[in-house]
Every structure is written in C-alpha cells, then in structure tokens.
Amino acid sequence: MSKNEVFGTEQERLELGTFIRENRNRLLQEWEGAVRQLPFARELSRPRLLDHLPDLLDRIAQVVETVRTGGHESLEDLPEVHALERLDSGFDLDEVAGEYALLRGCILQLYAEHIDKAGAASLAVAMREVVRFNRTFDEAVAAAVSRYARARERTLVALDRISEAALGTEDADTFLPKLLRVMLETAEAVDSVTLLLREGEVLRVHASVGLEELVASGFSLRMGEGFSGTIAAERRPREVRSAATDPLVKSEAVRARGTRALYGVPLLHAGEVIGVASMGSRTAFEFSNEDKLLFRAMVSRATALIVQAQLAARERVVERQQAETLALLDSLLAAAPACLALLDTDLRYLRVNEALAASNGSPVEAHVGRTVAEMVPDRAPLIEPLLRRVLETGETLRAQEFSAGTDTEPHTVHHWLADYFPVRARDGQVLGVGGVVVDITEHKRQEERLRQTAEFRERFLGVVSHDLRNPLNAILLSANALLRAEGIPASHTKMVRRIVTSGERMGRMIGELLDFTRGRLGGGIPIHPQRANLRHLCRHVLEELEIGFPGRELRLAAEGDFLGEWDPDRLAQLLGNLGKNALDYSPADSPVDFTLHDEGDTLRVEVHNEGPPIPSQLLAGIFEPFRRAVEGDAHPTSGLGLGLFIVQEIAQAHGGTVEVRSSEADGTTFTVRLPRHGAGVQAPDRAVH
Structure with a gap:
C-alpha cells in the first residue's frame, strides 16, 4: 500500500485530529510494537494491553479539533480509568507514564513523516657632419620609437589575448592552458611554457604547453629547490643558457626535450609568491630583452587573473557550503516537530519553521524581518528578556519554562519549554540568537x-x-x-x-x-510528643519481639541519659519495625543488637544484625514504599514492604533521620538519630537514668 493510500492527500488530512482518527489502528500497532519491548508489557494479552487506548485516541482527536471548531471537548475520565486498569495489572506509575510517552512519540513520529513528503672649407665639413649626426640620431630615435611601439603593441595584443583567453570563465583549470598557449605563440623562439602554483611550501605544475607530461606526472618542487623553487625563494627572475645540462634544473622532461634557454618569473601578489612561470626554447640559448619584458608583462596580467580565479573558486566553495548549510537548516526546520527560530541582534526573525509559525498563529513568511514583540506581543515580555540575556552574555539558557495564552486560544493557558542559544561567527562574535521551543501543554x-x-x-x-x-x-x-x-x-x-x-x-x-x-x-505521620525514656521504650519493644520470636537472642546496650520529648507509641512502632526487619533477615542462630548512644541534644539508635548484606542496587531505594530488603523476597511475615518507609516517616516526624549501611564483613546496621526535644519544647533538667 502506498503512502498516499495510507494517509490520503486531501487538505483536511493534514490536520492532526483527522490524522489520528484515520490512522488510529496504525498508531496503536506502532505503539504496541514499541511497548512490547518493555518488560512490564510483555505478558499482557492484546485486549488488556490496549484496553481504553482506542477510545482515548478518538477523544484526543476530538480535543485537538477544538482548535478549529471552538468546541469544549475534554478527555474526562479516560486516562484515569486506563491508569487504574494498569494498576490492576500490576503496573507502577513510571510504567504507566512510560506507556503514554511511547504513545505520544509514535503519534509525533508518524505525523512528522506524514507532513514530510561569481677656413670656409672646414666649416662646410663641419656642417655636413652636423647633418649626418642629426640624420643618424633621428634614425636611432625612430628605431627606438618603432621598437618600443612594436614591443608595446605586442604587449598590448598579448595582454588582450590573455584577457580574452580568460574571458567567460572563472575556472583556472580551463583558462590556464589558454594563457600559456598565448605566451607560447607571442615569441617565435619559445616552444614551452610551464606554470607552477604554490601549495604551502610546495610548487606544483598546474598547466604546461610543450611539456604536458609535467602535468600528467604531477611534477613538484619545494620552495628553494631547483630552478623554479630558487626563483620563488629569491622572488626575482632567473635565466639559464643550457637547461638540459644545468644542475639547477630538476625536471627530467626538460632535460630529455633538450631545452637550451630557460627563463622563469615569480608570480607575486600582495607581496606573496603564489607561483612561478617559465618559458623554454630548444633553438635559442637566451631570450631577447623584449621577449623577457613581454613575458614578465604577460605573467603579471596572468597573476591577476589567477588570483581572481582563486578568489572566485573560494567564494564558490563558500557559497556552496552556505547553500548546503542553509538547505540542511531549512530541512531540519521543516521536519522538526519542535518550534525552531533564528533571530538577529535586534530580535527580528531570520528563519522559523512551520511549527513555530503555527504556534504564533501566522505564516512563516510573515515572521521574516519582524520582531518578537510584533509577532507575539502577549508573550514578548516573557521571551525578550531571555533572548537579550543570551545576546549580552553569550551563554545558553536551557529549560526555560513559561505559560501564556495564544491568539487562537486566548482563554486557554499553554505551557512551553525553551532552550535559547547564541549564534556565533567563526571568530566567536555573537550574530544572533536561536531558540528551540516545545509545547508541553499536553504533557503538563x-x-x-x-x-x-x-x-x-x-x-x-x-x-x-x-x-x-x-x-x-x-x-x-x-x-x-x-x-x-x-x-x-x-x-x-x-x-x-x-x-x-x-x-x-x-x-x-x-x-x-x-x-x-x-x-x-496527610503531610507526614502525626505524632503526639510527651516525656518518655527511650531506654524503657526499647526494653519494652524487645520483650514483645521475644514473644513473637522465641529462641532468638535480642541484646540491648545503653549508657547515658535517654529522656526526651517523643511520641512513645510511634517510637515503639519504629523500634519494632527495625527489630522485626533485623530478625526476618538474619540467621536464626545469630543475635540482634540494639545500641543506644547519648550525644547530648541528639540520641542515636543502632539496630544491627548479621547475615547476607542488602544488595547495593536496593540500598538507594530501601526506604521507599512497597520495597523489600531482599529482591524477590517472599518471607511469610514480610508484609507489604512498608515497614522501613514508616520508620523513615516516624523519624522525620520527630525531626530526625534514618540511614543504613550493609556489607558482607560488618552485617547490616540501621541508624536513627533523634533530637532530644522538638521545636518549641523546653529542655527539662537532665539526669542520668
């Protein structure tokens, strides 16, 4: 069955209430699969596991629909009935709460998937000499001017050709071979041009015309090494007359080609070497000054173009990364069931997701560029101080809970739980604030x-x-x-x-x-303090325990003053519970010791027994109700597991404490500390009894 067949494509099926009702069976099926993984639900039959949940989902759908209909539906007593059914099945409250958490998780998960889818004779001679001088001088000037013009023209044409070669593309790998071919064609003697670009402390061939094998082999040199590395290190041009035999030249391809003249120029930008360009000739031993000047000019123009291409490439990478990041962010915003938002330092919304927009009662596009106060004026006094605190301190605020009405339900109090965090640039500067807000109304x-x-x-x-x-x-x-x-x-x-x-x-x-x-x-077990002697109370309790446990040895040790203001009946109950507990969980041939200690304004009672220690995993919850000292205990007189809970309640009612320690070597000892006189009770004259 297709997704459309399961969920439907009509507009009304995007509504949560409709979704719950139409997919009730699937929701219950998903929930049952999850809850069956928990130990407490494995043994229940399906009818007992589901009991009132189908009706509960229908009622939840009706309540959700009141957002649109304005009705006054409620869940009435269904959850209570369900919880009591679970109580009857032996579940505790954590297990019932776990069931609800799993049910809500299944609904939100399936609903998220649903909405997911750049002398006079001498004078005459002298005059003729002047004429010749002037003619010769003019010829020299003309030749110089012509040469200059020709060189300039060549340079301008070469530069134009270089610019044209790079026109229309910012991809260096595409236009670099074109640039080198222009350089090659500009000088007749030149038959190879190579470009190495710097990568950290290494120069690597990126393009070559005439020595293409250098590119294929990935030829490289370290800064200061060989012909090109020396040029880069010295930051000035260099020329050799017989490159094929010069020890400075490290390239076997240049040697094999029989290159004679080799001229190289560093590529400089902002005082930094970014590469080296070289031209070679197999026919000339040296290049003319005009050729070298032209080459340097072309290299200078090429440097600017290469830098521009590198910057453009970096910008494209950054733009692509930003686009990917924004696309990912938008996807997360759209898919997240929680309310998400990013705001600038003026607390204007930059991005929000559908969940937050729906919570605020306005579409997503209406939020962009508007402040919190403009969008949710009723909640702004609660939210803005928290957002400004994040901007001022740069600290994340977690689990901020607040309550308020909404535009759609002004008379209904909603509860939210929010985390607010700073949005930072790479240098750590706070650019804005982000928020994750979860509506916990239903949870409450x-x-x-x-x-x-x-x-x-x-x-x-x-x-x-x-x-x-x-x-x-x-x-x-x-x-x-x-x-x-x-x-x-x-x-x-x-x-x-x-x-x-x-x-x-x-x-x-x-x-x-x-x-x-x-x-x-009732706020604790009630007590009625009166003057009493703890030693006498303890002796009386031991006598009663001896009747119920004939043959067991019970010992009492006490020295000091044990008069105080307590409820005698409740203290007798405390001592009896501790004594019975010690007798129940110790060998029949071992004694149980009661020891009383006079510590001035406080008295300490210790009840000790030998035998197996209480398991460490049970010690932390030993005073909780319906717990036993031994896991799985089925002692016939162990009762309901409330004895130690009541001991703690009685001790606390007297302003005292109770604690336990248990080990294999020392056995088990319960220690009760009781103030001799409660608050507002005047201490009488003390005497030793």
Whole structure:
C-alpha cells in the first residue's frame, strides 16, 4: 500500500485530529510494537494491553479539533480509568507514564513523516657632419620609437589575448592552458611554457604547453629547490643558457626535450609568491630583452587573473557550503516537530519553521524581518528578556519554562519549554540568537492527570484500610472469645489460634497502609510528643519481639541519659519495625543488637544484625514504599514492604533521620538519630537514668 493510500492527500488530512482518527489502528500497532519491548508489557494479552487506548485516541482527536471548531471537548475520565486498569495489572506509575510517552512519540513520529513528503672649407665639413649626426640620431630615435611601439603593441595584443583567453570563465583549470598557449605563440623562439602554483611550501605544475607530461606526472618542487623553487625563494627572475645540462634544473622532461634557454618569473601578489612561470626554447640559448619584458608583462596580467580565479573558486566553495548549510537548516526546520527560530541582534526573525509559525498563529513568511514583540506581543515580555540575556552574555539558557495564552486560544493557558542559544561567527562574535521551543501543554495535563490518579489510588487505599478495621476487629473479638470458651476441641483451638494470628498480621498490614496514606497525603505521620525514656521504650519493644520470636537472642546496650520529648507509641512502632526487619533477615542462630548512644541534644539508635548484606542496587531505594530488603523476597511475615518507609516517616516526624549501611564483613546496621526535644519544647533538667 502506498503512502498516499495510507494517509490520503486531501487538505483536511493534514490536520492532526483527522490524522489520528484515520490512522488510529496504525498508531496503536506502532505503539504496541514499541511497548512490547518493555518488560512490564510483555505478558499482557492484546485486549488488556490496549484496553481504553482506542477510545482515548478518538477523544484526543476530538480535543485537538477544538482548535478549529471552538468546541469544549475534554478527555474526562479516560486516562484515569486506563491508569487504574494498569494498576490492576500490576503496573507502577513510571510504567504507566512510560506507556503514554511511547504513545505520544509514535503519534509525533508518524505525523512528522506524514507532513514530510561569481677656413670656409672646414666649416662646410663641419656642417655636413652636423647633418649626418642629426640624420643618424633621428634614425636611432625612430628605431627606438618603432621598437618600443612594436614591443608595446605586442604587449598590448598579448595582454588582450590573455584577457580574452580568460574571458567567460572563472575556472583556472580551463583558462590556464589558454594563457600559456598565448605566451607560447607571442615569441617565435619559445616552444614551452610551464606554470607552477604554490601549495604551502610546495610548487606544483598546474598547466604546461610543450611539456604536458609535467602535468600528467604531477611534477613538484619545494620552495628553494631547483630552478623554479630558487626563483620563488629569491622572488626575482632567473635565466639559464643550457637547461638540459644545468644542475639547477630538476625536471627530467626538460632535460630529455633538450631545452637550451630557460627563463622563469615569480608570480607575486600582495607581496606573496603564489607561483612561478617559465618559458623554454630548444633553438635559442637566451631570450631577447623584449621577449623577457613581454613575458614578465604577460605573467603579471596572468597573476591577476589567477588570483581572481582563486578568489572566485573560494567564494564558490563558500557559497556552496552556505547553500548546503542553509538547505540542511531549512530541512531540519521543516521536519522538526519542535518550534525552531533564528533571530538577529535586534530580535527580528531570520528563519522559523512551520511549527513555530503555527504556534504564533501566522505564516512563516510573515515572521521574516519582524520582531518578537510584533509577532507575539502577549508573550514578548516573557521571551525578550531571555533572548537579550543570551545576546549580552553569550551563554545558553536551557529549560526555560513559561505559560501564556495564544491568539487562537486566548482563554486557554499553554505551557512551553525553551532552550535559547547564541549564534556565533567563526571568530566567536555573537550574530544572533536561536531558540528551540516545545509545547508541553499536553504533557503538563498528562502529569496532572497521573498525579490525580496516584492520589486517588492512595486515598482509595486509605479508605479501604480504614473500613477493613471494623470487620477485622469483629473477627478477632470472636476468635478470642472462642479461645476463652470451654469445651472447644483441641483441634478447633489450633484453628482459632491461626485465625487470631492471621488477623493480627492483617491488622498490622492495615495499620501500615493507613500510616502510608497519612505519610503520602496527610503531610507526614502525626505524632503526639510527651516525656518518655527511650531506654524503657526499647526494653519494652524487645520483650514483645521475644514473644513473637522465641529462641532468638535480642541484646540491648545503653549508657547515658535517654529522656526526651517523643511520641512513645510511634517510637515503639519504629523500634519494632527495625527489630522485626533485623530478625526476618538474619540467621536464626545469630543475635540482634540494639545500641543506644547519648550525644547530648541528639540520641542515636543502632539496630544491627548479621547475615547476607542488602544488595547495593536496593540500598538507594530501601526506604521507599512497597520495597523489600531482599529482591524477590517472599518471607511469610514480610508484609507489604512498608515497614522501613514508616520508620523513615516516624523519624522525620520527630525531626530526625534514618540511614543504613550493609556489607558482607560488618552485617547490616540501621541508624536513627533523634533530637532530644522538638521545636518549641523546653529542655527539662537532665539526669542520668
């Protein structure tokens, strides 16, 4: 199926809402292929994976279309329902958010592809001598004038021919052979002309008439080397009478040709040697001064033409590079889903893409040459200070977030995230400023929906946990009544005790859920401080743990003053959770140590156990809710994984901290630091107890 067949070519199909609706199945197919790569989605059946997403896409299309229709469509409760379905499937919030991110990426990627497609007798004798003198003198003058005129004419003709040879082309490789042929034809004795151009410290043959093999072989000399290299180094003409035998001549082609006279001239431009031109003759041992003068004139004219050609070539390269760069820039601007813009130092738009133009509510061509204040007066007070800061400091500003309405939706607040960066010349001068702006309005909405979903879940857990207490209390009361009743068979008594034990464990779980809900939604676990002795609290907790863990050794070490203002019940819960955790994750034949340290205004409690260390990858999140100290733990008494979370909440509620260290050599130690007295509580007289 062709692209046109898939997407359609009608104008209305360029609209995003229509695109989503007409390509819903393909979008879901692409999304499913991406999300199936994630571990948490591999095991779900297709119906459970998709659940409400088709309806969600249809609703998104309706909301997008309100930009044109002015309607008031909304997503209502679909995202919440989807998130709760995922909760039921065992997903966490990051996984649900990951699904949404992948769905948005699939939509933008496929939509970007879619819109992509220069004595008197003595006196008489004396008089005759004067006449002869004058005649001879006139002849000399005439000869000189004629020679000068002829040479000048030759020079002018040669120069004109040189200019004509270069006329109509700026390509040196094309006109250089023509120039050399003009030089060759201007002097009868000349049978070869060669041009070497400088490339750094090397002279390389670029053109030759009469010695074409030099070009084919790529003949070159270093500056100061051989005939041409010496001319370049000395920066003056040089002549040899027998080039075929002169040791200064390095070219085997010149020797083999039997060249006699060889005359070379440096090409000078702005005080720099750019090359060497030479002419040779196999018939003459030396060139006339006229020929050499003419050659120098032609070389001078040729030098100007060569420099002009080189400059033109460089300009063409620069222009081509600039054109390629601009073409690439335009392609990137057109294809990018983000809003992109380049502005000059007066904050006038130089280039913008369709995404930014659409965001500003004006076509691309309307932006060029106009300022930010002219195009988006409502947003200019937010944007211009950031752009001027980039121009003044030359620094990049990242992740600048701002919110405002738009011309098309003045009553709807949109959110943008922008990066602004300086545009520099090669010398580092700031020429303008560029910006990449992403509309994160929908992302913000999704974040809010997910936050509300998470809050709903946590409130739901709290309500359910609270309502479960009443029937559970009834079960425990009934079971305890049965234990006290007479005449119950022993086998039934064992089952009733199991009911009591399981009910008490359920009660602890419900209590943890309620504490979790208070910690996440109620601003922390509430406490009711009163005067208490931490040593006494700790001893009482150890006694309770010994009942639940008969045969385990629990040790307490304490020396100092342990009076303070705390909530005794909550501290007992903290110590109990740490103790139970230490007992659960240590060998049955190893002790668990509680150590109390008096540090003045702060008390330190350490709970230590031996056994395997906590894996390093779990330590960073050990106090997060629904986490366990051992990955994949299935201990029958391990509960919901909220114990350490509640320990941290209780410590923080008292203004304290909790931390853990664990290693193979030293075992595992949880350390709690508690201020002796909370804020606003006056410290009493201290005494050792």
